[in-house]
Amino acid sequence: MESENRLTHRTIDNVAISYTGIFDTEILSVLAKEIEGKLSADDKINKKVFKIFIELAQNISFYSLERELNADGSDMGVGTMIIRDFGKYFEFSTGNKTTMENIIPVMEKCDNINSMDHDKLREYRRLQRNMPAGAKGGGNIGLIQVALTANSKIEYSLIKCDDGAYFYIVSVRISKEPDPEEERPRRRARERVRE
Amino acid sequence: MELEDIVIEGSHKNFFTPSVNFNAKTGICELSGESFLEDTQEFYKPLIDWLDEYTSKIKKPIAFIIKLTYFNTSTSRCILDLLNVLKDYEDDGGDVTVNWHYDENDSDMEEDIEDYMIDTGLNINIIPF
Numbered sequence: 001m002e003s004e005n006r007l008t009h010r011t012i013d014n015v016a017i018s019y020t021g022i023f024d025t026e027i028l029s030v031l032a033k034e035i036e037g038k039l040s041a042d043d044k045i046n047k048k049v050f051k052i053f054i055e056l057a058q059n060i061s062f063y064s065l066e067r068e069l070n071a072d073g074s075d076m077g078v079g080t081m082i083i084r085d086f087g088k089y090f091e092f093s094t095g096n097k098t099t100m101e102n103i104i105p106v107m108e109k110c111d112n113i114n115s116m117d118h119d120k121l122r123e124y125r126r127l128q129r130n131m132p133a134g135a136k137g138g139g140n141i142g143l144i145q146v147a148l149t150a151n152s153k154i155e156y157s158l159i160k161c162d163d164g165a166y167f168y169i170v171s172v173r174i175s176k177e178p179d180p181e182e183e184r185p186r187r188r189a190r191e192r193v194r195e
Numbered sequence: 196m197e198l199e200d201i202v203i204e205g206s207h208k209n210f211f212t213p214s215v216n217f218n219a220k221t222g223i224c225e226l227s228g229e230s231f232l233e234d235t236q237e238f239y240k241p242l243i244d245w246l247d248e249y250t251s252k253i254k255k256p257i258a259f260i261i262k263l264t265y266f267n268t269s270t271s272r273c274i275l276d277l278l279n280v281l282k283d284y285e286d287d288g289g290d291v292t293v294n295w296h297y298d299e300n301d302s303d304m305e306e307d308i309e310d311y312m313i314d315t316g317l318n319i320n321i322i323p324f
Binding site: 029058122 | 208209210231233265267268271272275300301303306310313314
């Protein structure tokens with residue numbers, strides 16, 4: 001029993017905020033308040049994590065294979081969110097059940113996003129924003145926003161569940177330190193605008 | 196038929212509704228607060244329709260003021276639609292001013308505004324506060 005407890009402790013160490021269950025609007029609101037108000041003393045970092053949370057949590061609400069009815073009788077996705085504090089950065093992760101068929105295109109999108117630098121990602125976001133919502137290939141804008149906001153690669157993994165479904169985990173790191181590179185692309189962009 | 200003003204008081208509950216103040220007499224249209232809505236299209240369609248009506252019938256100068264501190268990606272498409280109406284009006288000879296106020300610590304927002312300038316070709320006055 002004791003060893004099990006230790007194992008659990010080790011598996012989820014550094015946890016700042018975690019939640020598992022239905023991702024309906026009530027819960028989203030509670031979690032959003034926790035992140036915005038209490039995650040760290042730095043409002044700028046809290047806001048970044050909040051923006052990432054909104055985009056990824058909505059994906060669970062809409063697309064998780066595991067569904068539950070909330071108090072209003074609406075069918076909402078079930079999943080997990082964990083924010084871990086590693087001192088110099090936060091790691092934000094969400095997980096939800098899915099099928100291989102549904103998740104392959106999402107993983108391809110992540111690979112594509114991870115191959116781009118900051119300026120390329122901004123270009124790609126502009127391209128996606130100009131496509132009508134729901135258009136083919138137009139579903140990436142949330143993930144692009146996550147990569148831009150976190151300024152990190154999107155990591156993902158799949159775990160096979162006993163019932164034949166897959167548990168899909170997506171993680172990003174949000175640095176707590178000011179990024180020395182941040183100023184440079186911004187200046188370049190401003191110059192482009194003026195041209 | 197006179198074009199009626201749009202006045203919506205913003206709220207920060209389960210969803211975040213932005214404050215809207217579109218004034219047909221003065222041509223001053225303000226969008227502020229936070230935007231994360233249950234049905235983004237449903238909220239923004241009347242605003243886009245209003246701008247269409249104003250720019251095609253009233254045809255007076257328009258000052259569009261954005262003071263959003265947060266918007267999700269779904270909202271970002273609707274903002275593009277609003278700005279595109281303004282750009283079309285400007286191309287037709289309309290008098291358009293766009294002032295976008297943002298928190299100077301929010302470099303992501305500044306980049307976002309710059310990208311809207313590239314996308315629409317509108318000159319947006321970027322005003323830090």
